[in-house]
Amino acid sequence: MEEVYIAEEATRKQGSISMRSNTLEGLRVPLSDGRSGRQRKRMKRIAIAVGFFVLIFATVFFVKKLKSFQEQYDNPATEAGESRESQEAAKIAARHFPHEVLKAMDLSADPCHDFYSYACGTFQEITQEGGGVCLAPPPETPAPQVEADQNEWARAWSGVSARNNELLREVVETDHGLAGNFYRSCMNMTRINELGATPIEPYKKALHCKEHSHVPFARFHPTPCGLAALQELLVQWHMSDIKVFFDWSVEVNPHEPSKYAVNLMQDGITLPDPKWYYSGSTEANTKLKGLEEVMKKVFMLAGESKEEAEEDAKATLNFETELAKLFKDATQERTSTQGQYSLDSLDQLCPSLALPKVLSAMAGPYKADLNNAKVLIRNPDYFRGVQELLPKTPASHIRAYMLFRVAFILGADLSEDFLAVGQELQQVVVGQKTRVPRWYKCYKSVNNALPDYVGKVFVQRYFSMDILSQAQDMLSRIRDVFQEEILQVPWMDDKTKSLATYKLADMFFSIGFPPTWADYRGLSLSGDFVQDGDRLYKWYIHHAFARLSRPVQRNRWGTTSPAMVDAFYSYDKNGIFVPAGILQKPFFSTTYRAARNFGAIGTILGHEMTHGFDDQGRKFNPEGRMKQWWSDADKDAFEERASCVVELYNSMKLDGKHVNGELTLGENIADIGGVKIAYRAMERELREKEGQAAPSRTDRQLFFVAQGQNWCSKARKQAEELQLLTDPHAPDRWRVNGPLSQTPEFAEAFQCAVGSPMNPRKRCEVW
CATH class of the missing domain: 3.40.390.10 (Collagenase (Catalytic Domain))
Structure with a gap:
């Protein structure tokens, strides 16, 4: 990585300065050292003689060393005992490649054996896992280590991203419009900490099933725990970008590329690989154990007692496991063809989710366009499986699952306590040791919510025809x-x-x-980070369904x-x-x-x-x-x-x-x-x-x-x-x-x- 080398050079310069200071201290002479003038002259003659011999020795040593350096420059691979071709390649690189390219390379590696080591070897050697925070190093200066808040540092991709983020951070921080207002509400952790779990309460009140722990989630159950009540909850959750049971998007219909369609996808589990839920491997079990601990803490932050949290965590983990068994894995998802469905036919696929009514409620004024659009599904067996699973699942388990999803996902925008628990899961899954800096999270929130608002400034300032x-x-x-x-x-x-x-x-x-x-x-934004996130997502939903009304x-x-x-x-x-x-x-x-x-x-x-x-x-x-x-x-x-x-x-x-x-x-x-x-x-x-x-x-x-x-x-x-x-x-x-x-x-x-x-x-x- 280019920037790693500059950082290393800075370290070496610091060492030189430090050594020079020690040398100067050693040469200090008292104003009066107690010796006579004759003694001082004698000592001076001795010092001159010694200095002369030292100078001769140093000159010989320097000439030999210079010759050694020249040999290494002309043939950097000699000591590695490489082939003639490898030595010739190293010589070309050392003499003709730009410095910022050369300093990431390992010229002693054999390009014909492992070219990645040849091109990136020194970058790999120097870039270590560290514990600090370095999301935005100066241009041309990559981080010398994978920092505690990072999972990876890529010489080109991470370096350019960090530079862009730093350039646009200033834009967002000083903006007086939507971007700046949203950023500042995100940065106001005092207000966010004061709110605590309050933003979760409206969702929690909508769940009334705790007392019905052994009642199946039957389709027309007369209590508020029946499937008839699930439709309203699904609309509320998905309108707030809380993915339960499925995810959705509006995209080009590959079977009719001039028209848009609604795409329904398997979703609603927490771990990124569905196999971790049921494979039984040591690695997977470690992930599951970590997830269950996180679930307990999330439930307690949402207001439950320790006993309730333990019970609900177990129920939620079991339910997510059953959902995960219905997922296609990443390979199957990549190659499966999306089938086309009418809106009405979704009721036959999974009547328990009331998908036509849920999507229609979300579409709002574009309900008529939704009725005429196609629905794309890559894994219809997933929705058939959900239909079999839901009616036989205890109502309290569905309640626990819904509460965890809202508390965990919304928790990413809540107080320090929620953020700390989210970070625990990050460490379990990918080894990330600390959270990203708050400014970075807030900047990314703005950029994700208002990509054209921020991107337009970037183009105006940093792009040319x-x-x-x-x-x-x-x-x-x-x-x-x-x-x-x-x-x-x-x-x-x-x-x-x-x-x-x-x-x-x-x-x-x-x-x-x-x-x-x-x-x-x-x-328009209110200044409340969670509420404004809701407003921005609802704006996105409105414009997504609006695309159904026009050609691609x-x-x-x-x-x-x-x-x-x-x-x-x-x-x-x-x-x-x-x-x-x-x-x-x-x-x-x-x-x-x-x-x-x-x-x-x-x-x-x-x-x-x-x-x-x-x-x-x-x-x-x-x-x-x-x-x-x-x-x-x-x-x-x-x-x-x-x-x-x-x-x-x-x-x-x-x-x-x-x-x-x-x-x-x-x-x-x-x-x-x-x-x-x-x-x-x-x-x-x-x-x-x-x-x-x-x-x-x-x-x-x-x-x-x-x-x-x-x-x-x-x-x-x-x-x-x-x-x-x-x-x-x-x-x-x-x-x-x-x-x-x-x-x-x-x-x-x-x-x-x-x-x-x-x-x-x-x-x-x-x-």
Whole structure:
């Protein structure tokens, strides 16, 4: 990480200053030392003689040391006993790479054996787990450690995000409109602590089932604990962004890409991996035990006695476990197709949740549009399972579950006591040791609630049309190369190739900021943080259902902030979105060499473009409609090549645990394809703009090092374990070694021997 090195240099300078102070102290001479003038002259002659010999010795030592340093500079890998090719690569890097690139590298590592260590080794060595707080280091100065309030520090991603956050923090703090008012109400912990659990009381009063501990939650039970009463509670909870039983969104219908649809998703459990509830492994049981302890504390903060809290925690954990058993895992969720339902047919799927009435109540004035819209469900068996589970569950268990969900989720915006309990669960799940600073939480709350309000300021101050123009040119070059690649693949027939190139040509690029900004007029805030969070979410709900009344706007950004450090491809819109937040160092600069820009941001943009043709993207036709538009032979040929990628990543490990090649397939195809087309786009630019017949060896190596340094990171072990279970991206080490080992140009650039880890005899190639 670049900033780690600057921090280390500062430490060394502090050491020098400290030593210099001690030396000065040792040279102090009293005003009168009690010696005669003759003695002083004699001592002076002796001192001169001794000093002369010391100077000769020091000069000889210095010359030898200088020669040693020169040898190390000319051949930094000599002492490591590496191959001639590795030594040559290290020499090129040491002489020609920018300092901020070089200082993250480990030139003693063999790039043909483990390129991630070569590109990121010194960053990895220096970045340690620490206990302080460092969310926003100065520009070009990453944190020297994974701080106690972080799960990971990524050299590029975390560093740029922290810099953006620090720049916009000042904007939010000094704002006199919606953003500033919401931020200041969040920062007012005195008022929030005074309120305590008071914001939970209205929800708690709506739950009247404590006395009916053994009464089943029957559909038309005459008490307030019956399913007839659940509809009103579901509306109230979901209107406050408290996810119980399911989650929802309004999004493009992949079966009719010109229209919006309501998407219903499995949700309502606390742990991020459903298998932790029932797998029985030691790791999972530790998580469950920690969750149960947190549940007890949450119930007590909500006003229950210790005995009641213990009983309700056990009931809630059991109920969440039953829900978790109905979930599809991350791999199944990624590949399952969304089925279409009418609003009325939801009652047949899960009558106990009264979904048509709940959604209609939430839609408000857009109820008629909801009636005409389709509902998308990826896991209908989940809702069928909930229908079987609810009627036989004791009413008190449903009450406990509902109370915990509201107290835990709303608790993230409540007093210190609630925040401390939430942090306990964070530590159990991902090892995070302390909470993030309050300013950071409040800034993120503002940015999430008002992305265009904050993002507009970021674009006005820190983005330029010159950056936009160069990014547009890079994307166009990458698309031209990709089109040629598609036309040359030997396993597709001409008809499919023609449709694929049409889809690629129709892919749009939305760079920097949205074409229209959200209109927040009419929004007013009270100054109460919890109430204002409610108001902002209800504003979001209103505008979400309003989309059902109009055709799809392809280039709509939604809740994506222009200040975000990321890039996206939309399957159903067939477009790439590139926020201004990522178009800066170390990903991109108008002053970087082409090789560095293409290796860094270019491979990311190539990755997003390749998503249009990964194992899921290929299922969407040029109009963004999910349908079979490939020939059967082409489909089979693609799947054969994709299975190679699955097997390749299944063979990779992190701390002895295998990567899930099925879960990460789409991202891995995009990583491999993105590197390939970005590299060839770089070749083309160097030919056209600089007149090079081919990139120099320095440029070729710089390209691959820049790609590798996109993924330099250091994470807590628990966070890495969770990533293996739930993240569709491979671990960062394999986002480097994986695609580069499948790229012949990499092996050529570093002269890797055939059969070495980074130049295998067999490669996987989809695009």
